[in-house]
Amino acid sequence: MDAREVFRMSWRSIRGHKLRSSLTTLGVIIGVAAVIALATLGASVQASIIGDVGGEEAQQIYVWAAPEGQQGAPGAGAQPVFSERDIDRIEEIEGVESVIPRGSVPTSGLRYGNDTVARSDVVAITPAYFDGAEFESGGAFSNGENEVVLNTAAATQFDQNVTVGDSISILRANGTGVNATVVGVLNGSASRGPFEGFASQPRVYTPTDPFYETSVEIDGENRRVYPLLTVVATGPDAVEPARDEMLRYLEDDSDAASLMPTDYGFSARTNEELLQQVQDLLNTLTGFVTGIAVISLVVGSIGIANIMLVSVTERTKEIGIMKAVGAQRRDVIQLFLVEAVMLGLLGALLGTPVGVGAAYIVAGYIDVSLTFPLEWFAIAIAVGVLVGVVAGLYPAWSAARTDPIDALRYE
Structure with missing residues (x-):
């Protein structure tokens, strides 16, 4: 089947069920927006706290005496x-x-x-x-x-x-x-x-x-x-x-x-060492919170899989006609898979500006300058597409296995 025809038919199906498609895409939009917003805020806070280490700051050594093995902020417990x-x-x-x-x-x-x-x-x-x-x-x-x-x-x-x-x-x-x-x-x-x-x-x-x-x-x-x-x-x-x-x-x-005191020791840390500790902590926190946001994408993928299964049931007769006129299994798989990917991609493209907008509002509230982690933008869009692929695989496979004779009898 011609690729342009596949895209045309998939888009026609999406437009034919606007409300259902919108609600399905909403799950992906929320997931991608959450990932983008949290990743952007994490990068912005990190840049605000750490900044660029150089010049005189790279030449500074911070010295204090504190209990051996004590963890905490620089200077904690200093005497x-x-x-x-x-x-x-x-x-x-x-x-x-x-x-x-x-x-x-x-x-x-x-x-x-x-x-x-x-x-x-x-x-x-x-x-x-x-x-x-x-x-x-x-x-x-x-x-x-x-x-x-x-x-x-x-x-x-x-x-x-x-x-x-x-x-x-x-x-x-x-x-x-x-x-x-x-x-x-x-x-x-x-x-x-x-x-x-x-x-x-x-x-x-x-x-x-x-x-x-x-x-x-x-x-x-x-x-x-x-x-x-x-x-x-x-x-x-x-x-x-x-x-x-x-x-x-x-x-x-x-x-x-x-x-x-006898149980104390000297700490002498450079600015780069101290900031690296903070950066590692912030990276861990950002990754953890962003990981939670990815759950929204999983929920979105379930929504796409669900709606595609419903679509297979609704279009059983259409699938039977396609097979009767010569459509192969790969054509049917391609048709439903492209439709699922289009829903995932649409959700990712719409979720990205929503996430940026949310990050902008929160950054203004906590008074930090926005720093955009461009790699997360690419990851979010790629994940949106991947969500569509994964969510559409089983429905597409299920549609391809439909017997054309049974499908033509389906009411």
Whole structure:
């Protein structure tokens, strides 16, 4: 049978039962749309969290002390063990450009004018932390000054937006307050590293001096100690040698080694290693959720198989006439198989834009930029066609086995 005739007859059958065909195709549309939407959202969230690793970020090593074998976010369970002497010694290691200590200052809230918002802590950091940062206005603070840097979310959480030059009060957990001048507002509210997590939220940064006060007595004098360090290497090739040398120092001759509990160990992870863990987790979650969406496609395939079996019953006499005038089994199989494939392909083509639209709406709601995984688009359409093939095989085979004499007698 001519291929064009097969397509014409299959399309005529589909158009002749518009409502039934539409409901059958709807199952495939929903399945493909779910796969496309979830795969697109997964890729978008992953791109938003991870971004491109390069430049200075590829040269950073994140260091903390935590219980041996502990799993969790970078810095989880970290104890303040790194002294300023340790920081100076690490900066002397070949291949190390700078060391940025990080601590937390307990607070009860922030006050701007007559407006007070609750806040459990602010981040104590050094000015080098803001190297390469984009500021909406102002810039980094100076160590030793009562100055702060806010991100956009922190600057806009009061009744009136905070701007550079304004004064805010940092209310310490012990009940005292410190006035500080806002010298910079960062452009955006995204995380600036794994130690901050990956969620966009209000963040307030202060200089370690004079705000950070966590200290211990070492060799008869009080020294500040920090729970987290960011070590910046001079280049990507210097990361591994610098990390190895730093760990040798920390484990053998550091204040941190003497302060660290016996069941603790040092973790020194590069940005790429940490982001790879997050990427693996997101890939697993995306694959799992997308796999659930594939169930909708299975349901769609059952719908196509069901409607094709009904179609075989309805067209028994037509099949008998076709065989009586010389149609072969392969012609009958081809006719019903093409009809099933057309339903699957139609559902895939309609489900793709529906899935993109759904992903666009959700991405706008959670405030992430869309990233389109084009391979999933091709997979979804291919699966739609495959659904049609698989769902149409048995009905087509059943139609081909129809006895022409019995078919002509069928009423």
